[in-house]
Amino acid sequence: MTKRIFGKAYVVGDNIDTDQIIPAQYLMYVPTVPEELEKLGSYALCGLPESLYPLRFVEAGKTKTEYPIIIAGKNFGCGSSREHAPIALAAAGCRVVIAKSYARIFFRNCIATGVLFPYEIGERFPEKIEIGQELVVDLETETLLVADHAYPLKPLGDAKEVIEAGGIFNYAKKTGMIPAGS
Amino acid sequence: MxxxxxxxxxxxxxxxxxxxxxxxxxxxxxxxxxxxxxxxxxxxxxxxxxxxxxxxxxxxxxxxxxxxxxxxxxxxxxxxxxxxxxxxxxxxxxxxxxxxxxxxxxxxxxxxxxxxxxxxxxxxxxxxxxxxxxxxxxxxxxxxxxxxxxxxxxxxxxxxxxxxxxxxxxxxxxxxxxxxxxxxxxxxxxxxxxxxxxxxxxxxxxxxxxxxxxxxxxxxxxxxxxxxxxxxxxxxxxxxxxxxxxxxxxxxxxxxxxxxxxxxxxxxxxxxxxxxxxxxxxxxxxxxxxxxxxxxEPTVAAPPNPANRFKAKELASVKIDRAYLGSCTGGKLTDFIAFASILKNNMVSVETFAVPSTPEVVDQLHKIEIEGQSLWEILVQAGVKITENPSCAACLGGPMDTFGRVNKPLVCISSTNRNFPGRMGDKAALVYLASPMTVAASAIKGKITDPREFL
Structure with missing residues (x-):
């Protein structure tokens, strides 16, 4: 298991809804079909208005992001229940989101799929981090390391194990809740 | 409990x-x-x-x-x-x-x-x-x-x-x-x-x-x-x-x-x-x-989210390019009845789309009448583009050829439930959420309008 996630941060504000994470016009792609999953990844966060976000999360013509870490304000992932949202972020190469708060279904979908660590943090970070700044997230201590400062993340509790196992199905198989062979 | x-x-x-x-x-x-x-x-x-x-x-x-x-x-x-x-x-x-x-x-x-x-x-x-x-x-x-x-x-x-x-x-x-x-x-x-x-x-x-x-x-x-x-x-x-x-x-x-x-x-x-x-x-x-x-009072949510609340009369200076009636929250039969009650004997002055939420609503629009005229006829006569094909349609944008999709940076007033950037199509479009009556009154006047002006 990866103990640390490090790399460049992408920074967004408050109330980033699922239409901005993956616009509805791309929801015909089915996440369980591998080539369609890659498409979804290529469109991750393309719903952010260019006027506010001139630097794109995934560059035009590419399928992967150079930002494995997203820093967000409050209510990240609000709006629809589309699981395409965490899946698109992860398909692009994002591993962790650190937000002031989350909308319920997005948070739940991160855990159910196990594709992203949705960490909450006590203070607002979007104003403190530049897009492209190198960050380290220590999953063992559940802290965000910025330069030589360590900021505690709100522990994910039981959900952390589920995400580490790769989602609820893998977790249920690993722990014997459902037969491993199914 | x-x-x-x-x-x-x-x-x-x-x-x-x-x-x-x-x-x-x-x-x-x-x-x-x-x-x-x-x-x-x-x-x-x-x-x-x-x-x-x-x-x-x-x-x-x-x-x-x-x-x-x-x-x-x-x-x-x-x-x-x-x-x-x-x-x-x-x-x-x-x-x-x-x-x-x-x-x-x-x-x-x-x-x-x-x-x-x-x-x-x-x-x-x-x-x-x-x-x-x-x-x-x-x-x-x-x-x-x-x-x-x-x-x-x-x-x-x-x-x-x-x-x-x-x-x-x-x-x-x-x-x-x-x-x-x-x-x-x-x-x-x-x-x-x-x-x-x-x-x-x-x-x-x-x-x-x-x-x-x-x-x-x-x-x-x-x-x-x-x-x-x-x-x-x-x-x-x-x-x-x-x-x-x-x-x-x-x-x-x-x-x-x-x-x-x-x-x-x-x-x-x-x-x-x-x-x-x-x-x-x-x-x-x-x-x-x-x-x-x-x-x-008649209430409107301005972009960029449904909590950005105003009274309709406070936004009376906001000009609109389009009006939209439809979706799970705003395309039901009673929504259409309210919409038609304002539009009767009026004409819309901006492009107006209406999408019934179910085939049953379509059916009822042909049957229910106000003063001898079916709801369907009232809308058509008022200049509304209404489809017989019920679906989520432009409420969430969807594919480019979706009926009513906001494909340009227009200002739209809509009876739907979300107004995030890009929700109905173009990322630069501005969507105002309102009741079917407010959508109707605004469609007539071409700007956001308190529907009580038409009662």
């Missing part, structure tokens, strides 16, 4: 549950559609095996409704995936777009977006169609792969949106692990004034508690004001609980609820038995609000 707690206690076979407690509940109905159904089926097959059977074919309802009347080939294919799964599993409640169980769905662009292109089983927008088709009963637990699944809370039901992975789990087991939400009480008193609709009330409430004001919580609407609302008004309210971040919205049941549900069950031959969940004296709320319905 609150209404939500009582339903969840019953569904988890416990005598009592507490907010914050994680419990396994039994599902009464799992709802899915063309956008999340194929992914849910993918998860189900991946995890339970290629030959796996769903836990109970009578408890799965599949209603294609999102991207139906489009030439986009993947969207058409997604309806075919649902049909193949239905056939394989022997599911009785698949509301297909076409009649041939062995056929393939293909939208015909030559026929255009206005003329009917669906068969006899198609049900339209799932949140309106689900109760219409007799699948909603008080006291039950409904999970759906759509955030507006909470609409069914209008019927004294626990109803909430889930993702594909959770839905795949439910499909195989009938169970789901959920957290019991704390409840916020909204005690409603009085009655809405003429020209004021349930949409105004819920926009007022979301503006009051904030866009994330009910995150992880249940919004319980009660009091004489709640009972004064029609069933469809209650649906409008419960539908938008998610716009305050809530897990669910819920109403107590009254005779209106029982009559509606029984009539629909009888008509469709669905499961008859249900048990209403009554209000208890001893309820613990996270917070409580009292609202006098007679004080509510």
């Amino acid at each position: 609150t209404l939500t707690e009582k339903i969840l206690a019953k569904a988890s076979k416990k005598s009592k549950v507490f907010p914050g407690e994680n419990i396994w509940v039994e599902t009464d109905i799992l709802l899915t559609h063309d956008v999340c159904g194929p992914g849910t089926i993918g998860v189900f097959k991946r995890e339970f095996g290629k030959n796996a059977r769903v836990w109970n074919p009578y408890k799965i309802v599949i209603m294609p409704d999102h991207y139906i009347f489009t030439s986009d080939s993947l969207s058409n294919r997604n309806v075919d995936i649902l049909r193949a799964f239905t056939k394989e599993q022997g599911l009785p409640y698949f509301y297909d777009v076409i009649d041939d169980p062995n056929g393939n769905w293909k939208f015909d662009p030559l026929k255009g977006p206005l003329k009917r292109q669906y068969g006899m089983h198609y049900a339209g927008v799932c949140h309106t169609a689900l109760p219409e088709k007799g699948h909603v009963r008080p006291g039950e637990v409904l999970f759906g792969t759509d955030s507006h699944t909470c609409t069914a809370g209008a019927f004294n039901q626990f109803a909430t949106g889930i993702g594909n992975t959770d839905a795949g789990f439910v499909m195989g087991t009938g169970k789901l692990l959920i957290k019991v939400p704390p409840t916020i009480q909204f005690y409603l008193d009085g009655e809405l004034q003429k020209g004021v609709m349930a949409k105004d009330l819920i926009l007022y409430i979301i503006g009051e508690i904030g866009f994330d004001g009910a995150t992880y919580m249940a919004m319980q609407f009660e009091g004489p004001g709640a009972f004064s609302l029609s069933i469809e008004d209650r649906m409008t309210m419960a539908n938008m609980a998610i716009e305050a971040g809530a897990k669910n919205g819920i109403f107590p049941a009254d005779q209106k609820t029982i009559d509606y549900v029984n009539q629909r069950i009888l008509k469709n031959g669905t499961k008859k038995e249900f048990e209403i969940v009554e209000l208890e004296k001893d309820q613990k709320f996270f917070a409580s609000y009292s609202i006098d319905l007679s004080k509510i």
Whole structure:
């Protein structure tokens, strides 16, 4: 298991809804079909208005992001229940989101799929981090390391194990809740 | 216990549950559609095996409704995936777009977006169609792969949106692990004034508690004001609980609820038995609000989110380029009646689109008359572009050829439920959310207008 996630941060504000994470016009792609999953990844966060976000999360013509870490304000992932949202972020190469708060279904979908660590943090970070700044997230201590400062993340509790196992199905198989062979 | 707690206690076979407690509940109905159904089926097959059977074919309802009347080939294919799964599993409640169980769905662009292109089983927008088709009963637990699944809370039901992975789990087991939400009480008193609709009330409430004001919580609407609302008004309210971040919205049941549900069950031959969940004296709320319905005025949510609240008259200087009526929250029959009542003997001055939410609404629009003129004729005469093809349409943008999609940076007033950047299409478009009456009055004047000017 990866103990640390490090790399460049992408920074967004408050109330980033699922239409901005993956616009509805791309929801015909089915996440369980591998080539369609890659498409979804290529469109991750393309719903952010260019006027506010001139630097794109995934560059035009590419399928992967150079930002494995997203820093967000409050209510990240609000709006629809589309699981395409965490899946698109992860398909692009994002591993962790650190937000002031989350909308319920997005948070739940991160855990159910196990594709992203949705960490909450006590203070607002979007104003403190530049897009492209190198960050380290220590999953063992559940802290965000910025330069030589360590900021505690709100522990994910039981959900952390589920995400580490790769989602609820893998977790249920690993722990014997459902037969491993199914 | 609150209404939500009582339903969840019953569904988890416990005598009592507490907010914050994680419990396994039994599902009464799992709802899915063309956008999340194929992914849910993918998860189900991946995890339970290629030959796996769903836990109970009578408890799965599949209603294609999102991207139906489009030439986009993947969207058409997604309806075919649902049909193949239905056939394989022997599911009785698949509301297909076409009649041939062995056929393939293909939208015909030559026929255009206005003329009917669906068969006899198609049900339209799932949140309106689900109760219409007799699948909603008080006291039950409904999970759906759509955030507006909470609409069914209008019927004294626990109803909430889930993702594909959770839905795949439910499909195989009938169970789901959920957290019991704390409840916020909204005690409603009085009655809405003429020209004021349930949409105004819920926009007022979301503006009051904030866009994330009910995150992880249940919004319980009660009091004489709640009972004064029609069933469809209650649906409008419960539908938008998610716009305050809530897990669910819920109403107590009254005779209106029982009559509606029984009539629909009888008509469709669905499961008859249900048990209403009554209000208890001893309820613990996270917070409580009292609202006098007679004080509510026509309310508008300005971009970029549904909590950005204004009175319609405060936005009277905002010019609009387009008006839109439709969706699960704003395309029901009563929405159309209200819309037509303002438009009668008037002409729209901006491009105006109307999308009925279900084929039944289409049918009624031809039958119901105001002063000898059908609602349909009133709209056509007023210059509204109205389609016979019910679907989610432009509420969530969708493929580029979607009817009414905002493909340019226009200012649009809409009876739908979301106004995030890009929600109806173009990222730079500005969407104002309002009641069907406010949309109608604004469409006539070409700027945001308090509909009471037309009463």
